[in-house]
Amino acid sequence: MDPERPRADAVLIRDGVFVRVGARATCEREARRGVRRVVSGCAVAGLSDAHGHVALLGRWCREVRLGDASGEAECASRAAEQARATPAGSWVRGNGWDQTRWPERALPTAESLSRAVPGHPVALERVDGHALWVNAAALAAAGIDARTPDPAGGRILRGAEGRPSGLLLDTAQNLVLARIPTPGPAELEASVVGALAKLARLGLTTVHDAGTASDVLAIFRRLAAEDRLPLRVEAMLDGTGPFEPLREAMAAVKSAPEVGRLSVHAVKLFVDGALGSRGAALHEDYADDPGNRGLLISPPEALAERIAAVVAAGMQPAVHAIGDRAVTVALDALESAARLAPLPTLRPRIEHLQIVLPRHLPRLVRLGVVASVQPVHAASDGPWLGARLGAGTERLRGAFAWRTLAGAGIPLAFGSDFPVEDPDPRAGLAAAEARASPGTPSFRSEEALGRVEALGAYTRGVAFAAFAERRRGMVREGMDADLTLFAEDVSTCAPDRLREVAVTHAIVGGRVEHGTP
Numbered sequence: 099m100d101p102e103r104p105r106a107d108a109v110l111i112r113d114g115v116f117v118r119v120g121a122r123a124t125c126e127r128e129a130r131r132g133v134r135r136v137v138s139g140c141a142v143a144g145l146s147d148a149h150g151h152v153a154l155l156g157r158w159c160r161e162v163r164l165g166d167a168s169g170e171a172e173c174a175s176r177a178a179e180q181a182r183a184t185p186a187g188s189w190v191r192g193n194g195w196d197q198t199r200w201p202e203r204a205l206p207t208a209e210s211l212s213r214a215v216p217g218h219p220v221a222l223e224r225v226d227g228h229a230l231w232v233n234a235a236a237l238a239a240a241g242i243d244a245r246t247p248d249p250a251g252g253r254i255l256r257g258a259e260g261r262p263s264g265l266l267l268d269t270a271q272n273l274v275l276a277r278i279p280t281p282g283p284a285e286l287e288a289s290v291v292g293a294l295a296k297l298a299r300l301g302l303t304t305v306h307d308a309g310t311a312s313d314v315l316a317i318f319r320r321l322a323a324e325d326r327l328p329l330r331v332e333a334m335l336d337g338t339g340p341f342e343p344l345r346e347a348m349a350a351v352k353s354a355p356e357v358g359r360l361s362v363h364a365v366k367l368f369v370d371g372a373l374g375s376r377g378a379a380l381h382e383d384y385a386d387d388p389g390n391r392g393l394l395i396s397p398p399e400a401l402a403e404r405i406a407a408v409v410a411a412g413m414q415p416a417v418h419a420i421g422d423r424a425v426t427v428a429l430d431a432l433e434s435a436a437r438l439a440p441l442p443t444l445r446p447r448i449e450h451l452q453i454v455l456p457r458h459l460p461r462l463v464r465l466g467v468v469a470s471v472q473p474v475h476a477a478s479d480g481p482w483l484g485a486r487l488g489a490g491t492e493r494l495r496g497a498f499a500w501r502t503l504a505g506a507g508i509p510l511a512f513g514s515d516f517p518v519e520d521p522d523p524r525a526g527l528a529a530a531e532a533r534a535s536p537g538t539p540s541f542r543s544e545e546a547l548g549r550v551e552a553l554g555a556y557t558r559g560v561a562f563a564a565f566a567e568r569r570r571g572m573v574r575e576g577m578d579a580d581l582t583l584f585a586e587d588v589s590t591c592a593p594d595r596l597r598e599v600a601v602t603h604a605i606v607g608g609r610v611e612h613g614t615p
Contacts (some may be wrong), residue, residue, distance in 0.1 A: 099143040099557045100572040109141075111579040114607040119575050136610065138602055140587040142553060143573050144303030144580025145523045146560035148470045149449055149513035152307045152331070153314045154227070155296070156289025157281070158517045162192030165225060170197075170206040173222065173231075174214035181218045189278050190215060192222040193517070195231065198374060198482045205255070206231050208264025221274055226372035226518050230271040232264055240274045242266075249273065251395035253377075268371045268393050283313070290317050294328050298612045300522050301582040301601035304330040304560060304570070306470075306513065308416065308449060309366040311336050312347065322360035328611040329604070330359045330580075332564045334366040334416050337404055344404075348411040359606070363565060364414040364447065367404055368395045370424035373452065373479060373486060378421035380453075385488035392421050402431040409435040409444060414565075416447040416470065422455050422493050429461045442466025447563060450475070450515070451503075453487075454496040459506045468563045469503050470511045473529035473552070474519040480534060480541025500530070501545040511563040512555035523582075524601075527552050528593040536594065549589050579608040 100119075108122035110129055118125050162180045167173045173195050181190050197205050211220055211233035219236035223229070237243070244260040252270030255263040266274060281289070297305055310318070310333040321327045335347050344365070351362040371377020371393050376384055379392040396404070401417075408415045415435070419428040425448065432446050447468045452475065454462075462469070476498035487494040496502070504510055512530065514521045530552035534540045547555070561571030570578050583603035591599060603613030 099554060100574045103574070106573065109573060109579070109581075111605075111608040114579055114609075116573060116575050116577055116579050119573055136583070136603060136605070136613065138583035138585075140584045140589070141573075141581045142584075142588065143557040143571055143582075144604070144606065145301055145553075145556045145582040146304035146306075146330075146570075147297070147302055147513040147516065147521060147523065147556075148306045148511035148560045148563055149308050149472060150297075150305050150516040150521060151227075151309070151518075152293045152297075152305065153286065153290050153311070155517040155521065156291075156293035158193045159292065159296070160289065162190070162222070163194055164192050164222060165194035165196065167195060169200040169202065170204075170210050173206065174210045177211065177220050177222065178214040181215045181220070184218060186217055188218060189236075190218045190220045191278070192220075194225050195222055196225040196374065198479075203482075205263075205265055207257070208233050208237060208262070211264060219277075221278060224375055226374045228268055228372040228377050229375040230266045230274060232266065232274055236274050236277075237262055237264070239277050242273055246273070250397070251393060253393060267375055267377050268395050286313060287317050290314060291321070291326075294331075297516075297521055298328040298604050299601070301584075301604045301612070302329055302521070302523060303580040303582060303604055303606045303611075304332065304564070306332040306334065306364075306560070306564065308334050308418075309336045309338070310334055310362075312343075315362070318360050319357055322358035325358055327359040329606050330361070332364070333360060333362045334364040335362065335413075337365040337367045337408065341404075341407070345407065345411070348408070348413055352412065361564065361566075364416040365408045366449070367401065367408070367415060367417045369401060369417060369419040369427050370395055370421050372420060373483070376486070378452070379424040379427070380421045380493070381423045381426070382493075384486055385491075386485050391423070394424070394427065398427050398430065401427060402434045405431045406435045406438060409438045409441070412439070412444070414444050414446065416449055418449045420450045420452045422453040422458075422496065425451060425454065425458055429458065429465065429467075432465050432467070433461070436465065445563065445565065447511070452497060453493050454499050454503065455492060456496070459502070459508075462503075462508050463506055468509045468511055469500075470513060470563060471498070471500060471503075472513050472515045472519060473500070473526045473533075474514055476533050476541055477529040477535045477538075478519065481538050483541065495542070498533070498541065499545050500547055504547070504551070509559055509562050510555040511559040512552065513560070522597070523556055524588075524596045524599065526556065527588065528596045530555070532593045553589065579605060581605040583613070
């Protein structure tokens with residue numbers, strides 16, 4: 099991934115950095131006795147994920163998985179199976195359902211879930227994390243009925259006479275989530291450790307944890323201090339809670355932004371929801387839901403105040419914005435904060451950036467925004483996006499517009515949004531090029547990226563987003579020795595074969611964190 103030396107035969111690593119990159123004979127000649135040799139078909143600069151959720155991945159692995167369920171009935175049946183092994187009255191949790199993959203494509207209701215699981219409160223998260231499907235027992239536990247108002251930044255979907263349908267969008271989820279017992283410290287740490295191990299096995303050498311809660315950050319710090327992080331973690335503070343604790347957290351990390359493999363430079367903020375649950379904020383109505391323009395989780399003035407505080411603290415704003423209106427609101431807030439500091443030096447990020455309008459492009463460039471985007475979302479959403487946004491519309495043409503963004507000079511940092519999507523970087527590399535899931539047509543193939551460009555966004559792009567481009571993102575002498583190794587050359591194999599290419603090793607700072615002897 100070094101433009102000055104695209105390929106080499108071998109590297110020599112010493113004390114965690116590349117000390118020689120070039121011919122194998124040269125590296126062997128300079129190696130000391132006792133050198134450890136790792137032979138690979140293909141090594142690339144360590145692949146990184148610019149946007150994921152480590153603790154959530156760990157928790158979802160322990161819950162009822164619904165991603166491959168055939169429909170509402172099968173989801174309810176799986177929840178019922180889990181309930182039979184759960185003490186009476188205890189919560190049943192699940193995740194990953196996606197009505198756009200079901201034959202009927204209709205949102206589920208509490209009725210089917212209540213019928214299948216009458217004796218336990220049930221909470222099932224949609225794949226995007228922006229909608230919660232609950233049964234009658236969960237609604238009762240949270241005290242939600244026809245008189246309950248929609249909270250700011252959320253919506254309770256309703257049926258006849260205003261009765262809750264069983265679907266809670268965005269901040270409305272908190273009405274139920276607040277009633278669910280939180281995991282203890284040992285359980286939470288086990289989830290984090292398990293998730294990190296899974297990510298290392300996929301060949302990832304760095305992950306950016308989007309919206310790190312204080313208890314999870316404490317676990318990261320302890321693991322980092324004990325040198326137990328199997329990969330590098332770039333944690334983004336959760337900027338959605340009360341203002342004063344956020345100020346205190348920013349002050350604390352500014353005094354010690356790095357501990358071992360842990361770094362903290364950013365604060366995660368929200369503008370809107372997601373397209374799949376029609377919570378992404380649009381300038382015009384959803385084509386398949388007239389009268390609905392999505393949700394602003396944060397009012398524009400509140401978002402501007404938060405971003406101003408982050409910028410004043412010298413930290414990097416990382417703003418979730420999916421819909422075209424959300425992107426406009428995010429840019430307005432960033433421009434307002436630009437009076438406090440030279441914004442490009444802070445490298446503000448827009449997370450997801452799924453719909454870009456032509457008028458957004460010069461503003462993104464002027465503000466120095468990093469586009470933190472996820473190729474796998476285009477593959478998942480492409481089959482239904484035309485119906486949601488309207489065929490031939492400007493906003494549809496601006497959906498997942500990576501080629502347009504790159505052509506405007508906007509840095510791309512690729513990730514997966516795990517566990518919403520598969521954290522496997524091979525899936526992301528394939529989606530960047532094919533813009534489709536297997537067996538589905540490509541979504542606006544003119545916005546696709548080539549393999550080397552995609553590898554660059556997973557390496558140099560993510561390093562740039564973390565202010566680490568002088569240390570990581572390339573295989574160059576003097577830089578940190580992070581490598582992802584494959585059984586064959588991933589720069590040349592066909593997109594539909596990428597998932598078949600085995601990840602053989604993950605090397606972080608010269609240490610083999612995953613791999614065969």
